[in-house]
Amino acid sequence: MKRLFDVVICFILLVLLFPVILLVGLLIRFRLGTDVLFFQERPGLRGCPFKLIKFRTMKDLEDEGGNVLPDHLRLTPFGKLLRSTSLDELPSLWNVLKGDMSLVGPRPLLMEYLPLYNEEQARRHEVKPGITGWAQVNGRNAISWEEKFKLDVWYVDHQSFWLDTRVLFFTIYKVFRRDGITANGEATMGLFRGSNGK
Numbered sequence: 001m002k003r004l005f006d007v008v009i010c011f012i013l014l015v016l017l018f019p020v021i022l023l024v025g026l027l028i029r030f031r032l033g034t035d036v037l038f039f040q041e042r043p044g045l046r047g048c049p050f051k052l053i054k055f056r057t058m059k060d061l062e063d064e065g066g067n068v069l070p071d072h073l074r075l076t077p078f079g080k081l082l083r084s085t086s087l088d089e090l091p092s093l094w095n096v097l098k099g100d101m102s103l104v105g106p107r108p109l110l111m112e113y114l115p116l117y118n119e120e121q122a123r124r125h126e127v128k129p130g131i132t133g134w135a136q137v138n139g140r141n142a143i144s145w146e147e148k149f150k151l152d153v154w155y156v157d158h159q160s161f162w163l164d165t166r167v168l169f170f171t172i173y174k175v176f177r178r179d180g181i182t183a184n185g186e187a188t189m190g191l192f193r194g195s196n197g198k
Contacts, residue, residue: 001161006103009168010096021090024055024082031078032056037091042108045128050100052108055088086175092131104164105130106152109192116194117149124152127159134163137170145192 014021028036035056042052057079061069075083082088095101101108108129117124134155135148143151155163 002102002159002164003099005161005164006096009103010093014093014097017090020087024087024090027078028056028082032059032076035060038088041111042129043111043114043125044100044108045125047114047122047125049111050095050108052100053091053094055082055091057082057088086171089131096131100128102128102130104132104134104155104159104167106133106155107136113192116192118195120153121149121195123156124149126156132167132171134167137167137174140174146195 025036033056038054038056039051040054041049044050057076058071058074059076059079061074079088092101096103105128106124114122133152135143135151138151139147
């Protein structure tokens with residue numbers, strides 16, 4: 001039921017939003033450079049890696065030593081707009097169609113976080129990751145990592161068609177309000193260093 005729901009809604013969204021996707025892609029091409037899409041390996045169901053696809057929101061800027069500059073120096077006002085409106089997430093609908101992700105589920109984070117989770121936090125990988133999730137409609141990046149993981153595990157234990165529908169409606173509301181886009185004092189969200197800050 002969940003997979004069928006994902007495919008049907010995702011297909012409808014891709015058809016309806018195709019002009020928006022095309023326009024955003026063209027704007028990124030002219031404002032940020034040639035690479036319109038951002039690909040990164042992320043952990044999926046049971047921690048198995050997949051290639052997440054998003055619109056690029058940052059410039060490729062490096063220091064004199066060839067090291068990538070911090071997010072706040074690479075994230076342009078245009079990139080911030082894409083993130084605040086969640087337009088950067090639109091290409092991830094392809095991940096949903098492929099079966100890598102679901103519309104609703106814990107957000108796919110970084111591969112290097114996998115060994116940092118405690119046993120309870122690791123349960124967030126018992127379901128497919130989602131474009132949006134219970135943590136996103138209950139604080140997004142404005143809450144701590146520990147709170148976010150508790151909400152992810154709560155979703156794993158309570159997932160249902162009606163909960164997914166509720167999350168999707170709340171997501172639309174949050175996007176229009178642009179709630180919880182960044183962590184306090186951060187351009188995006190600070191790195192997770194383990195529950196004990198290791």
